[in-house]
Amino acid sequence: MDIQMNSIEVKDLTKQFGSFTAVDKVSFTVKQGEIFGFLGANGAGKSTTIRMLIGILEPTSGDALVGGYSIMKQPDKVKTQIGYMSQKFSLYNDLTVEENIRFFAGVYGLTGKKYEERKKWVLKVANLEGKEKLLTNSLPGGIKQRLALGTAVIHEPKIVFLDEPTSGVDPVSRRNFWDLINDLSAGGTTVLVTTHYLDEAEFCNDIILINAGRLIAQGNAKALKTNYIKNTILEIESDRVVDSMGILEKEDWVGETSIFGNSIHIILNDNAKGEADVRDILTTKNSINVHRVDKIVPTLEDVFIHLLEKDKTNVS
Amino acid sequence: MFHRIYAIAKKEFRQLKRDTRMLFIVFFFPVVLLAIFGYAINFDVKHIKVAVYDQDKSDYTREYLNGLVSSEYFDIVTHIDSDDEIKRLLDEKIVQAVIVFPNDLSRRLNNNEEVKVQYLVDGVDGNTANVIVNYVNAATYSYSLKLTKEYLAVKGKEIYVPINLEPRFWFNPELESTKFLIPGLMGMILIITAVISVSLSIVREKERGTIEQINVSPLSSLELIIGKTAPYIMISLINAAIVLLAGYLLFGIVIKGDIFLLLFSTLIFLFAALGLGIFISSIADSQQVAFQAANVTSLLPSLILSGFIFPIESMPAVIQWVTNITPAKFYIVSLRAILLRGVGISAFWEQLIYLMIFGVIFISLAALVDRKAKAA
Numbered sequence: 001m002d003i004q005m006n007s008i009e010v011k012d013l014t015k016q017f018g019s020f021t022a023v024d025k026v027s028f029t030v031k032q033g034e035i036f037g038f039l040g041a042n043g044a045g046k047s048t049t050i051r052m053l054i055g056i057l058e059p060t061s062g063d064a065l066v067g068g069y070s071i072m073k074q075p076d077k078v079k080t081q082i083g084y085m086s087q088k089f090s091l092y093n094d095l096t097v098e099e100n101i102r103f104f105a106g107v108y109g110l111t112g113k114k115y116e117e118r119k120k121w122v123l124k125v126a127n128l129e130g131k132e133k134l135l136t137n138s139l140p141g142g143i144k145q146r147l148a149l150g151t152a153v154i155h156e157p158k159i160v161f162l163d164e165p166t167s168g169v170d171p172v173s174r175r176n177f178w179d180l181i182n183d184l185s186a187g188g189t190t191v192l193v194t195t196h197y198l199d200e201a202e203f204c205n206d207i208i209l210i211n212a213g214r215l216i217a218q219g220n221a222k223a224l225k226t227n228y229i230k231n232t233i234l235e236i237e238s239d240r241v242v243d244s245m246g247i248l249e250k251e252d253w254v255g256e257t258s259i260f261g262n263s264i265h266i267i268l269n270d271n272a273k274g275e276a277d278v279r280d281i282l283t284t285k286n287s288i289n290v291h292r293v294d295k296i297v298p299t300l301e302d303v304f305i306h307l308l309e310k311d312k313t314n315v316s
Numbered sequence: 317m318f319h320r321i322y323a324i325a326k327k328e329f330r331q332l333k334r335d336t337r338m339l340f341i342v343f344f345f346p347v348v349l350l351a352i353f354g355y356a357i358n359f360d361v362k363h364i365k366v367a368v369y370d371q372d373k374s375d376y377t378r379e380y381l382n383g384l385v386s387s388e389y390f391d392i393v394t395h396i397d398s399d400d401e402i403k404r405l406l407d408e409k410i411v412q413a414v415i416v417f418p419n420d421l422s423r424r425l426n427n428n429e430e431v432k433v434q435y436l437v438d439g440v441d442g443n444t445a446n447v448i449v450n451y452v453n454a455a456t457y458s459y460s461l462k463l464t465k466e467y468l469a470v471k472g473k474e475i476y477v478p479i480n481l482e483p484r485f486w487f488n489p490e491l492e493s494t495k496f497l498i499p500g501l502m503g504m505i506l507i508i509t510a511v512i513s514v515s516l517s518i519v520r521e522k523e524r525g526t527i528e529q530i531n532v533s534p535l536s537s538l539e540l541i542i543g544k545t546a547p548y549i550m551i552s553l554i555n556a557a558i559v560l561l562a563g564y565l566l567f568g569i570v571i572k573g574d575i576f577l578l579l580f581s582t583l584i585f586l587f588a589a590l591g592l593g594i595f596i597s598s599i600a601d602s603q604q605v606a607f608q609a610a611n612v613t614s615l616l617p618s619l620i621l622s623g624f625i626f627p628i629e630s631m632p633a634v635i636q637w638v639t640n641i642t643p644a645k646f647y648i649v650s651l652r653a654i655l656l657r658g659v660g661i662s663a664f665w666e667q668l669i670y671l672m673i674f675g676v677i678f679i680s681l682a683a684l685v686d687r688k689a690k691a692a
Contacts, residue, residue, distance in 0.1 A: 056531045058691045076534065084532040088525035094334050095327065106323025107533045152529070 005032045007159050007190035012062035015048050022048045024213040035185045037204030038194040045213040046194040050163050054084050067158050083157040085148050087164040091136050098132035108155035122150035125180055142173025162193040178203055198300045211311045229298050229306055232268045237291040247286055256309050320535055324543025342513055346505040346555050350562050353501050354494055361447040365393045367411040371419035383459050389451045406438055413437045413448055487656045498563040499651035500624030503644040506552050507589045511614040513548045514593030519606040545590045552586050572658025581650045588643040588671040591678035598682040617642035646670045
């Protein structure tokens with residue numbers, strides 16, 4: 001059984017709200033058992049896409065197969081294949097931990113031994129063993145999140161959708177949460193996760209980036225860094241960061257510029273240029289003291305800023 | 317299917333158990349309403365306060381007044397000696413009516429002449445004023461008749477009254493307004509608790525986002541609606557039982573008709589009320605909006621337009637037509653038929669059919685709104 005099946009196949013998925021196109025002919029495939037990162041700014045169409053894939057919003061056109069079932073023709077079958085956890089906590093705050101688990105187990109028809117077994121598992125992953133009687137409202141955010149994920153997959157779905165599961169959670173809890181996602185993936189569950197934390201994107205097997213409803217890049221983190229930016233990127237540290245950026249921006253051979261802390265990243269339009277040219281402009285012509293100029297491998301952030309800028313000019 | 321409905325219903329009960337605001341609406345509210353309407357709102361006019369300006373001070377006037385106060389309808393509060401006081405007493409609402417006997421009363425009666433007794437009645441509350449005048453008429457007529465008899469007796473004759481009116485009131489022989497109010501009250505309490513509780517319980521899930529989790533589960537809309545409404549149907553039936561029990565204990569109302577027919581009609585009414593509640597939850601996005609909408613669509617019409625207090629027959633034609641918007645109207649007709657008259661379903665089956673149509677219309681509308689939201 002080495003054949004890699006596709007868990008999700010999205011084809012020309014489109015959603016229009018009146019004259020506004022929220023999702024515009026998006027196509028991608030997600031392989032079974034992988035962690036698939038879905039990136040984009042707020043309002044780019046991530047949630048709309050997910051809501052169509054889980055069968056609670058009807059696409060305007062296009063289709064997708066989720067777990068082998070069409071979201072247009074068999075949305076009810078799709079629902080038997082998936083688990084879903086949204087950015088809002090989907091637990092009942094006025095129920096206890098155990099009552100929440102019991103409710104979701106009941107909705108998915110888990111009874112008897114199977115229920116006991118899954119309850120134990122959820123309590124373990126949420127680190128809530130012995131705390132079943134606590135009101136969910138009283139739990140800390142990170143724990144609540146793990147409990148929400150646990151209950152979302154209590155019926156052991158083949159595919160789980162996580163819509164910005166870690167927004168508003170401290171870094172340690174985020175780390176723990178990602179360990180849980182990795183465990184699920186290792187167990188064969190396909191995980192599609194939306195996020196705008198780029199460090200989280202590095203954990204994904206595959207990534208897509210959407211902007212203004214359109215897919216603008218896809219591939220794994222490494223491919224994105226090498227395929228989408230062919231130009232050289234220089235990291236420059238100087239005395240006057242903002243002034244330096246303003247001066248460099250005016251040069252024809254300099255593409256996008258962005259500030260990273262006390263340094264600037266510039267993407268070159270002309271790969272023949274280099275450190276000497278930077279020092280010439282800044283130090284010789286403008287007498288700004290330059291500490292260092294390094295050629296760097298782009299970060300995902302560089303890639304995305306580059307792609308979003310490029311997309312902006314394409315749109316306008 | 318059953319275990320999914322059971323899971324929803326059980327969860328609903330657990331949430332209700334911890335929701336003091338909802339518990340208040342569901343259990344305490346009906347008791348308050350019952351107490352207010354049962355005791356405070358009393359349309360029976362009794363113990364009317366009157367003042368007497370007796371300028372004659374004779375046996376006649378004394379006898380006349382005795383006749384008046386022997387019923388429990390009139391209480392003589394004060395005797396006055398001048399015209400000026402009449403105005404003050406009525407202005408300050410110390411009395412509701414003033415009786416003025418002229419100073420030539422006994423002289424004229426002794427001469428077999430006609431006498432005019434003046435009643436000054438506070439007409440602000442038209443209903444009560446009417447009742448007062450009716451009582452006074454009856455009392456005056458009966459004293460007048462007595463005087464006529466005595467006069468004729470002296471002449472050696474007997475009076476002959478050709479037609480004597482003998483009214484008998486069926487179903488509510490003492491014409492007590494509480495008997496008339498209890499069925500209406502029950503309808504109102506049931507519709508408020510049903511519409512408010514169901515719409516709030518659904519909208520709360522929308523507001524908190526938990527509805528998403530249910531929407532992505534294999535749970536069907538039908539299972540969700542049955543699971544969500546079942547607990548409130550049970551609670552509404554308990555409420556109905558409380559109102560009936562209180563009606564019996566406090567106001568002596570017994571169920572004359574078939575108790576199963578009562579249960580059956582109540583379930584159909586609840587179906588209509590829950591339909592309205594579900595519809596409200598489909599258009600409202602916050603609990604606040606849902607609460608307001610539930611109030612406006614259930615409480616007001618069932619109070620004003622259902623025939624609970626104000627008879628529909630005496631409303632203008634247009635308003636009579638508008639009364640059809642409240643299912644309580646049809647339930648109250650059925651309830652009065654079962655509780656007070658003890659008649660069978662043949663007397664009110666049309667009402668039940670209307671209630672079913674009402675429920676179906678609103679559930680369909682809710683489904684339509686839901687469908688649109690999904691495709692929007």
